[in-house]
Amino acid sequence: MATICNNSKNICNIQRSCSSKKCTKQIENAKKLSHHCFRNLNKQKGYFVIHELGLAIGLTSFLFISLYVYNELTYDRINISPITFALATFVALLIGWLAISFQAIRVALKNPVEALKYE
16 A cells, blocks of 8 residues: 655655655656756757657547547447347247257158168
């Protein structure tokens, strides 16, 4: 369980143990990372704009494609009640059972000598 560590300046989540040194270290790492990101952002503004435009175009196209696929999949959907589904299943099983039973009864009633005579 994650516990909340209250420091005099900050609140942070730490797994299991809670010490102010861990909170301070996590906050320092977050500050360093954000400083590094903003420094690179200032150096390479063109690449940042290209990446953000690519991300925006990609997410927008994903949204439109997923909406189109969802619309196509739900266009002619037929709602079947469970009773209709169960009845159709029962009829299909009955037809299969009758077809197999008919063949089995026909073979059982034949004389084996007659069947072997033609082989």
